[in-house]
Amino acid sequence: MPTDAPSDAFVRAMPKVELHLHIEGTLEPATMLALAERNRVALPWADVDALRAAYAFVDLQSFLDVYYAGASALQHAEDFHDLAWAWCERAAADNVQHAEIFFDPQTHTDRGIALDVVVEGLVAALARARTELGLTAALIPCFLRHLSGEAATATYLDCRRLGSHFAAFGLDSSERDRPPRLFADVFARLRADGFRAVAHAGEEGPPAYITEALDVLKVARIDHGVRCLEDPDLVRRLARDAIPLTVCPLSNVRLRVFDRIEDHNLRALLDAGLVATVNSDDPAYFGGYMSDNFLAVTHGLGLDHAALRRLGEHGIAASFADAARKAELGAALQAHFAAAHD
Ligand code: ADE
Ligand code: ZN
Secondary structure, rough: OOOOOOHHHHHOOEEEEEEEHHHHOHHHHHHHHHHHHHOOOOOOOOOOHHHHHHOOOOOHHHHHHHHHHHOOOOHHHHHHHHHHHHHHHHHHOOEEEEEEEEEEEHHHHOOOOOOHHHHHHHHHHHHHHHHHHEEEEEEEEEOOOOOOOHHHHHHHOOOOOOOHEEEEEEEEOOOOOOOOOHHHHHHHHHHHHHOOOOEOOOOOOHHHHHHHHHHHHHHEEEEOHHHHHHHHHHHHHHHHOOOOOEOHHHHHOOOOOOOHHHHOHHHHHHHHOOOEEOEEEEEEHHOOOOOHHHHHHHHHEEEEEHHHHHHHHHHHOOOOOOHHHHHHHHHHHHHHHHHOOO
């Protein structure tokens, strides 16, 4: 194994798995404004410069306010298709080979866009990605945690009709003072129906929310989870049970979870034996897609080939892909690192 730092080209070409991506968070500023004009949706920003000025986030909520306003530009199945297809092409350029993609049904249904319209567009793009790009992908609807548990249950019942398209259900949005237990009923119900569960926890919220997501919601993965290091017992549990964390480095810096990429705790998570993965969260808002995130931690934390390879292996292990697809992804990763010897 080479001891020198991985080259940028090597990092960009590394086969990748993306497990924490909000499709609404891939809406680039110019696309958002063009869609809003085409769909006659009024947005508070006159142009791209004004919109970009609103991206000076101070915390999660300040981002979510812009993100939900921006999502209102999406109206038709074609819009959702175009959004997802643009991401698939961008992801393929970063050699993302498998993805499990979040979307927020309530962000759309609460403004009168039927769930079927959203899913129709997204599913069409993902089917095209499989045949044209060799990129496999599944969807994960997330419940908005700033809304009620009852609203989440109603959303789940709407989603269940389309369940064959979904790899799991998730929980996202404002974390502060919104503990996972508020959603105990809907998660019990979806698990009883045989669905997997994931949840955002320990991004801004305390490590106790990670414990609660595991104990009450019985999630298979924790989205973010970076605050787990504040609780040594929790770290031991996450390591023992190999619970994956879908970490989003550039997001964490842009939302001020860490001041600088050099302060990010990804290396400490790996050193603690955790199944940490690298993901992009909302790349159009946080200044980077998958390769940008990998490059940021490679340079900022001085990661070597072995650490990168572990991150790649973790992404495959943490995914909900079937065994045959995992074997293909593993072979591609192996071939990439074998070539590093040449
Ligand atoms: N929705 C989109 N991005 C999110 C994040 N980073 N945390 C919580 N909810 C989100
Ligand atoms: Zn997220």
